[in-house]
Amino acid sequence: MVEIKLTNTMTRKKAIFRPIDPSNVRIYVCGPTVYDRAHLGNARPVVVFDVLNRLLRHVYGNDHVTYVRNFTDVDDKINARAARDGRSIREITDETIGWYHDDMDALGNLRPDHEPRATDFIPQMVAMIAGLIEAGHAYAAEGHVLFAVESYAEYGRLSGRSIDDMIAGARVEVAPYKRNPMDFVLWKPSSADLPGWDSPWGRGRPGWHIECSAMAQELLGDHFDIHGGGNDLMFPHHENEIAQSCCAHPGAGFANVWLHNEMLQVEGKKMSKSLGNFFTVRDLLDQGVPGEVIRFVFLGTHYRKPMDWTDGKRQEAEATLLNWRSLVARLGESATKEILSDSQTDDEVVAALADDLNSAGAITALHRLARRVRGGDVEAAKKLAGSCAMLGLDLNADQVIERLVAQIQMGRTRISIQQDHAPLIGRLLELRAEARAKKDFETADRIRDAFVAAGVEVVDTKEGPMWTLKADFDPTRLEGLK
Numbered sequence: 001m002v003e004i005k006l007t008n009t010m011t012r013k014k015a016i017f018r019p020i021d022p023s024n025v026r027i028y029v030c031g032p033t034v035y036d037r038a039h040l041g042n043a044r045p046v047v048v049f050d051v052l053n054r055l056l057r058h059v060y061g062n063d064h065v066t067y068v069r070n071f072t073d074v075d076d077k078i079n080a081r082a083a084r085d086g087r088s089i090r091e092i093t094d095e096t097i098g099w100y101h102d103d104m105d106a107l108g109n110l111r112p113d114h115e116p117r118a119t120d121f122i123p124q125m126v127a128m129i130a131g132l133i134e135a136g137h138a139y140a141a142e143g144h145v146l147f148a149v150e151s152y153a154e155y156g157r158l159s160g161r162s163i164d165d166m167i168a169g170a171r172v173e174v175a176p177y178k179r180n181p182m183d184f185v186l187w188k189p190s191s192a193d194l195p196g197w198d199s200p201w202g203r204g205r206p207g208w209h210i211e212c213s214a215m216a217q218e219l220l221g222d223h224f225d226i227h228g229g230g231n232d233l234m235f236p237h238h239e240n241e242i243a244q245s246c247c248a249h250p251g252a253g254f255a256n257v258w259l260h261n262e263m264l265q266v267e268g269k270k271m272s273k274s275l276g277n278f279f280t281v282r283d284l285l286d287q288g289v290p291g292e293v294i295r296f297v298f299l300g301t302h303y304r305k306p307m308d309w310t311d312g313k314r315q316e317a318e319a320t321l322l323n324w325r326s327l328v329a330r331l332g333e334s335a336t337k338e339i340l341s342d343s344q345t346d347d348e349v350v351a352a353l354a355d356d357l358n359s360a361g362a363i364t365a366l367h368r369l370a371r372r373v374r375g376g377d378v379e380a381a382k383k384l385a386g387s388c389a390m391l392g393l394d395l396n397a398d399q400v401i402e403r404l405v406a407q408i409q410m411g412r413t414r415i416s417i418q419q420d421h422a423p424l425i426g427r428l429l430e431l432r433a434e435a436r437a438k439k440d441f442e443t444a445d446r447i448r449d450a451f452v453a454a455g456v457e458v459v460d461t462k463e464g465p466m467w468t469l470k471a472d473f474d475p476t477r478l479e480g481l482k
């Protein structure tokens with residue numbers, strides 16, 4: 001069996017992953033707060049943990065992994081959005097969850113086995129809070145319930161900070177009802193205009209952290225394998241989850257391995273609205289960037305390193321995927337069918353992923369396979385297709401190759417269209433290159449615009465421009481350019 005190694009934030013070491021129960025490997029990942037479209041950074045943990053989920057399924061079997069990712073659907077940001085737009089909270093959270101599914105599906109992510117909504121688990125949260133009060137780890141004060149951090153000696157172990165450091169470093173909310181400024185809210189009162197549930201401490205709503213402890217317990221038990229999220233969640237969110245769960249279930253252990261992805265940046269800068277470099281996954285998809293291209297760019301950086309989104313990387317990813325696809329298609333119809341029915345995963349790709357999810361190393365192995373496919377190696381093509389499928393890339397045997405086979409079978413129409421128009425498109429690309437060389441950007445832009453209008457997709461690669469015809473290809477739009 002393939003041995004997986006993971007870097008555990010808790011121990012700060014890379015170690016062999018040993019599941020508690022190999023017949024049911026259990027993962028919990030913190031999901032989004034649903035009040036707005038996911039920005040590009042939000043998609044990073046989704047892709048990272050999707051790759052982990054796929055790797056675990058590959059190693060332990062498809063039916064032997066349980067992957068949970070929650071939706072935070074009770075939060076003050078959601079309340080504020082509902083008040084601003086004059087809409088109901090449920091309407092906003094339902095709509096946002098729908099967008100999230102559309103956008104994350106478009107990036108080739110599998111849906112988790114469970115996607116619990118916090119508001120469906122309020123009784124479990126209330127029960128957990130009541131247990132924490134009873135055990136002396138929490139106290140009620142002025143309609144609030146607070147977790148007493150001093151009651152848990154290991155508080156701060158995940159992020160490696162002492163309580164004093166945390167007080168000094170963090171912007172903690174000082175409130176008269178807190179015994180220690182680091183104590184955090186488990187339950188807070190709701191005024192009549194805010195969502196609230198009856199509880200032993202009056203009508204109120206949960207603090208943020210308790211939901212993950214309650215949902216993980218309900219769906220995965222009090223001891224499970226892996227807990228993941230962005231590294232911005234390490235403190236205070238994950239620290240607080242550990243304190244709540246370990247105090248509610250002493251000796252159980254909560255999560256064995258903690259995995260944290262680094263943040264995404266844009267062209268070397270933090271993504272932020274004020275810098276004007278803030279965009280959503282949907283913005284990119286609407287601009288025509290295919291989801292698999294976004295995914296491919298993400299896979300190019302190890303999850304524990306900051307990842308920089310650049311337009312150059314986007315172009316390169318687009319060219320690589322186009323190139324791999326055409327390499328497979330060039331092997332011919334019968335080979336393509338064989339690849340479709342017998343795709344395989346490559347050992348080097350799996351070994352790279354098993355080494356702390358080294359997706360960048362996996363891509364290097366895919367490039368090696370692609371070079372063999374260029375030499376006509378059908379076996380390498382089977383591995384390229386199968387390994388891409390395992391990584392969730394839309395080059396896979398089931399989808400893209402099937403599509404290619406279908407295209408070939410459709411009376412070779414698209415192939416012949418491509419052949420019929422190749423001389424014209426080639427000539428126009430030459431004219432564009434000459435115009436660019438002469439700095440005649442007007443002509444170069446006119447040709448580019450005509451390509452867009454005609455449905456010719458052109459990607460500039462190191463080996464020169466590569467092109468494909470979109471379904472709405474209209475050659476009449478190229479007339480008059482010669």
Ligand code: AMP
Binds near residue numbers: 043262
């Ligand atoms: P939120 O909805 O803000 O709680 O974030 C949802 C997920 O996105 C969390 O796992 C965050 O850690 C993650 N996240 C937020 N911003 C970024 C970013 N710039 N890069 C990577 N992950 C991020």
Ligand code: ZN
Binds near residue numbers: 029031212237
């Ligand atoms: Zn969480």
